[in-house]
Amino acid sequence: MSNKAPNNGWWRGGVIYQIYPRSFQDSNGDGIGDLPGITQRLDHIAALGADGIWISPFFKSPMKDFGYDVSDYNDVDPMFGTLDDFRALVARAHVLGLKVMIDQVLSHCSDQHPWFVESRSSRDNPKADWFVWADPRDDGNPPNNWLSIFGGSAWQWDTRRCQYYLHNFLTSQPDLNFHHPAVQDALLDTVKFWLDLGVDGYRLDTVNFFFHDAQLRDNPGRGAPDRSNPDPAVNPFNPYGWQRHVYDKSRPENLPFLQRLRALLDQYPDTTMVGEIGDDDGLARVAEYTAGGDKLHMAYCFDLLGEAHDAPFLHGFLTRFNTIVGDGWPCWALSNHDVVRSATRWGGPNPDPRLLRLAAAFQASLRGTVCLYQGEELGLPEAELRYEDLQDPYGITMWPEFKGRDGCRTPMPWSGDAPHAGFTTGDRPWLPVAEAHRALAVDRQAGAPDSMLSFFTHLLHWRRQQVALREGRLTLLPAHPQVLAFIRQHDTQTLLCVFNFSDQVAKLALPEDWRSATVLDGSGLPGARLEGDCVRCEPYGGLFLHRT
Structure with missing residues (x-):
């Protein structure tokens, strides 16, 4: 194919x-x-x-x-x-x-994966370079300062090869060598x-x-x-x-x-x-x-x-x-x-x-x-x-x-x-x-x-029924201390989405071109209503408006 x-x-x-x-x-x-x-x-x-x-x-x-x-x-x-x-x-x-x-x-994979078992067995086997191996520094320390997400060095000493191998996570999760x-x-x-x-x-x-x-x-x-x-x-x-x-x-x-x-x-x-x-x-x-x-x-x-x-x-x-x-x-x-x-x-x-x-x-x-x-x-x-x-x-x-x-x-x-x-x-x-x-x-x-x-x-x-939410563009309204609002716009539907992320009542003044919009029912989201040229949001309330 x-x-x-x-x-x-x-x-x-x-x-x-x-x-x-x-x-x-x-x-x-x-x-x-x-x-x-x-x-x-x-x-x-x-x-x-x-x-x-x-x-x-x-x-x-x-x-x-x-x-x-x-x-x-x-x-x-x-x-x-x-x-x-x-x-x-x-x-x-x-x-x-x-x-x-x-x-x-x-x-990365497990240190019990056959690939790693073979790789660590010697420095010259067919998979010797399938993982990230490195010699120690002159003082025996790891080759660099990289750290593991789970704490400590990202390098683990291996006595078979007398080298370090890289593990970004657990020592039992050796990193594969994508350069190969x-x-x-x-x-x-x-x-x-x-x-x-x-x-x-x-x-x-x-x-x-x-x-x-x-x-x-x-x-x-x-x-x-x-x-x-x-x-x-x-x-x-x-x-x-x-x-x-x-x-x-x-x-x-x-x-x-x-x-x-x-x-x-x-x-x-x-x-x-x-x-x-x-x-x-x-x-x-x-x-x-x-x-x-x-x-x-x-x-x-x-x-x-x-x-x-x-x-x-x-x-x-x-x-x-x-x-x-x-x-x-x-x-x-x-x-x-x-x-x-x-x-x-x-x-x-x-x-x-x-x-x-x-x-x-x-x-x-x-x-x-x-x-x-x-x-x-x-x-x-x-x-x-x-x-x-x-x-x-x-x-x-x-x-x-x-x-x-x-x-x-x-x-x-x-x-x-x-x-x-x-x-x-x-x-x-x-x-x-x-x-x-x-x-x-x-x-x-x-x-x-x-x-x-x-x-x-x-x-x-x-x-699923709102094409503007699934496919539309997103345009933010100006920042507000309590309310996040943005417009989702598609060729066949335009919505204004309003969310009060505070535990206090909030009011959002509507942009002039949204003052004739109506509430789009059906989302189930409670706690907000139109009040003149504003949206009044109860604590953690929100709504969706659409223009017809």
């Missing part, structure tokens, strides 16, 4: 639902979620109004980083099921009209394997980490990081954030490889890729990696995954986005498996349901693709865990100042009264179910007209 396959662009303006498979649904009672469990629950996602799913890694792995350390790219880990289970999942998803995206971890053409070819073969099985796209983990500086130059320092930085790698308790990551990631050599990857996906109809970007200047990378229509289809960075969420911050961020990214296509997430859940991060220990509804409507109104993390539709807060219950190596290492990522990874609550909230019939789930989540379980919210689940479902189905 040399010609491009057709692409219907389902992902542009679509809604992607992220599934963390360990925590979604356990079908066999071992306390760990699995592929058959996901298949059982696909109806919930389809009814919600999603267009596709993204499944976090389920490949064979020793699970030191819960699947982000792959030991076989072309098989399912037995704890999650089999390749036949995956085929059944894809078939059922497609029957329900859901696309299936999977999480591809290309920058055979490595690129082998990884592209693994991508093709799953495309041939029917997947509709990929979420690419750490997409800007593929290449390193071949000269291994030191990163420059920058001092203590800003505590408000949303990137989970840049927290004040982690030395990683004290460097400017000029040489260990986001290298220009990334772009030709992304073009090779895109050329492969373009041979399969209606496929897409979204890249995760953790960078000192995430917006610049989003622009670079989505420009030209020959690299990533979409990308996301961490700017909306921090605590800042007031109207001036959001206005400033969207202003920078429009300036830097331009026509690049973003994927907007407010939560994922790496950060504190948005209900707690934005709403504190007792989040106001009105704020959660407003945040959902805001996310659904941005130009781009929406990515929802499992449980967001229920308004789940971050779970509090004891140290004894932690599984995340990041949290175990950084405890107690940084508790890691387990609090957003606890099991999905399906039934408020069932043991382990219906996640498993086993004696013990891999992480405990948060008791606070029981009252928010799916069965407690389903059919309740005032529930968060009902609001989300209503909002997403309503959004």
Whole structure:
């Protein structure tokens, strides 16, 4: 296949639902979620109004980083099921009209992968240069100052080769050497394997980490990081954030490889890729990696995954986005498996349901693709865990100042009264179910007209009918201390979206050409009304106006 396959662009303006498979649904009672469990629950996602799913890694792995350390790219880990289970999942998803995206971890693999086992065996084996090896400095120290996201040096000494190998994450996650053409070819073969099985796209983990500086130059320092930085790698308790990551990631050599990857996906109809970007200047990378229509289809960075969420911050961020990214296509997430859940991060220990509804409507109104993390539709807060219950190596290492990522990874609550909230019939789930989540379980919210689940479902189905929200341009109104407002404009529909991100009543004076507009009903977002030439917003209220 040399010609491009057709692409219907389902992902542009679509809604992607992220599934963390360990925590979604356990079908066999071992306390760990699995592929058959996901298949059982696909109806919930389809009814919600999603267009596709993204499944976090389920490949064979020793699970030191819960699947982000792959030991076989072309098989399912037995704890999650089999390749036949995956085929059944894809078939059922497609029957329900859901696309299936999977999480591809290309920058590194497990130290138990046969490639690394061979590479570390000697300095002259066929895969000796498939990973990033380097001699020590004269004093025995690592070759440069690069740091691991999980703390300490990014270099691990290996006694077999008497060299260091690079690991941007755990020591058990050696980085592949993308400067070696055979490595690129082998990884592209693994991508093709799953495309041939029917997947509709990929979420690419750490997409800007593929290449390193071949000269291994030191990163420059920058001092203590800003505590408000949303990137989970840049927290004040982690030395990683004290460097400017000029040489260990986001290298220009990334772009030709992304073009090779895109050329492969373009041979399969209606496929897409979204890249995760953790960078000192995430917006610049989003622009670079989505420009030209020959690299990533979409990308996301961490700017909306921090605590800042007031109207001036959001206005400033969207202003920078429009300036830097331009026509690049973003994927907007407010939560994922790496950060504190948005209900707690934005709403504190007792989040106001009105704020959660407003945040959902805001996310659904941005130009781009929406990515929802499992449980967001229920308004789940971050779970509090004891140290004894932690599984995340990041949290175990950084405890107690940084508790890691387990609090957003606890099991999905399906039934408020069932043991382990219906996640498993086993004696013990891999992480405990948060008791606070029981009252928010799916069965407690389903059919309740005032529930968060009902609001989300209503909002997403309503959004599908608004072409301006799915495809339109975005123009910001002037900054306001409480209210974020912007226009979404399409050839056949123009909307004014108004969101009061404060806990006080706010008024927004309408632009003159919007003073004859009317409220567009149906979104379900409460708390605002027209009042003369103004919009009056109650705390955390908002509305949509349209011109007829």
